[in-house]
Amino acid sequence: MFCRYFSFFCLCLFLPTQRRCSLGHGSLLHGRDTASLPGFENLTTGYNKYLRPYFGGEPVQIAVSLDIASISSISESDMDYTATISLRQRWTDPRLVFHGNESFTLDARLVELLWVPDTYIVESKRSFLHDVTVGNRLIRLFSNGTVLYALRITTTVACNMDLSKYPMDTQTCRLQLESWGYNENDVTFTWLRGNDSVHGIEKLRLSQYTVEHYHTLVSKSQQETGSYPRLILQFELRRNVLYFILETYIPSTLLVMLSWVSFWITLDSVPARTCIGVTTVLSMTTLMIGSRSSLSKTNCFIKAIDVYLGICFSFIFGALVEYAVAHYSSSQKCAAKVPEEGPANELTEEMEEVNITSILNNSITSYKQKISFTSIEISSDNVNCSDLTMKSHEKIKCVLRNKMHRIIGYFTIQNPGNVDHYSKLLFPLFFMLVNVFYWAYYLYF
Template structure:
């Protein structure tokens, strides 16, 4: 009995090996049959209706959206679906082509408009495959990384939102030969996708034909909408500049006679804001319009410069006031030496009242100028903030 069991087991193994061998021979025969006389230079149904190619995009990651170079980088699976009856055969399962074997078949010559750099991944093997079904339906997939141009509008930077687009087209075939299109199931996004400095809020698609000198070409496009994350700019730009403006405001509470303290405070705040502005401008492209952050930094620079300018005016009034008091004291000393009668003493007392009259309510002094600046400065800055945030957030 044991010998019979062993003999049956050996026969089954032999039959299985023979079956796989026949299956492999059948697949090779099918490949030889469908590729016999196949002309890779001709599109399917070369003299008939145009080939409909459905495009699919699966976004694996988006590395960055850069304002300095106005582009964005994306790694995606580019998929194409079309029909080629020349490759139909009789079998239950499809045939997979990969690597250089795909070059033996006709594939749509899709390229990316406004592409700066792109490549098909090749580790550990070229990341391409083509699957042919028995009815001639073809599925093509390639893992592609591309850096594409993105025309950004930065008037509201860093409270802006941007739209970047992937535009595809056929290089050689017009709509008379190949029609590329997207549908509702064409675009997929990796769950949990994160982008530096941005968040992906939405994506849409549209099918457009572009008219060139050689004819009309299908140009399906996928639009991605990004919203910039403000947290980093609040922590590194807006809050520090508010603190610098507040420090400059403190100089109005320092006595105008303390020249070293007020001058050092004013110059330090001006230089800090200037350095911060220069550092931010290095990371942004040169544009012909003012960005929201430019307006903010410029106004903050004006405020801290005004605090330094105000001290210059206060120091001038202080020197002028000191000079007037000295002149009045000299006059008083002279009158006391020359006036011996009571009438002359009365006239000297009338002279004493002159400086008090000149330094009355309507006379500008360093202390009065500081008092006005203490209230006008923060009120004006608060009003500017209200208009700034309402305007740019709207």
């Protein structure tokens, strides 16, 4: 009985002062106009807030609209986003019909005395209703029994993200509304005006994302207790890649170009070239660790930025290895020249004493030997393995030894100075080619 008087008293506060309110058979306020408003009596007489409108009959049609005030944060590590929304629900309750063409905004505390839908946000991790300075709820009653119920909510909703193309990715997130206890036989959800039911999302300005487009859907959720109506707001967020270009891509590219400077330094400048190679490798390692620190919980993903940093690290490390190979080949060649200087001088002196006749005789003798022993090949590089006196296993070892010397000869660098010469051309060319494939794949595929 107390609730009846309290609710009716609150309704009377919003009536014009010329009118008077009545409850039951007695009048609360007396004056010239003692006519009662029978429509408002339904709020207290025979109204059961625990039963939905049209109980036992057709389902209640609830039209929904949204105002997106802000999307404050989008977390890749937690895979969720936080949004502040104004949720407006509109339905018709024939028990609240009253005469006239007026509508009244009632005190939000009257919500406790009326039936309201049990709408909840699917995939919500945590939510709260704003209550400063009072609970941010609105209820408006129309003469035909239509009720407008609005709430201001901040919610954190899960959003499954595919970070394989990070930071050139586009994420699709959803905000889903569903009835908790009423299935489609009791309640049906519809968008008030389709895509126009959502306001404010096109005006959002986010730090890392741009809202590409959005659309509304009407779906159903199949559960053991029946089919439940569901409204879906789906929107796409494209990440702004400019920040990552300035923060990561350009510095890593400059480090790769810095490693190429060593190709223009002579092989004898060991401290200079070693310092450049080691410094660029350590700097690149630091840059890779820094890029991963912001996404510490998503290291299981091989992201696009990881691929690029890996490419840059490979080129920098390759430049350091290139110098090691060139310097080793140069030192080996210098070591081989030292013992050859003594015999070479003696040979020169002996050759000066040899006359032309002896050279011709030796040439003729050598030529006759080659003709008579056709099965024997004499070579300065290979060991003669066609000797008939050799055993079979010795011949096999000899053939394998010759092939090994031949293979090693293919990989022997005759002029170490050419290593830097070719590296000046090949390293930039391959790096540009890899960049073309990288950006084409991640931007257009």
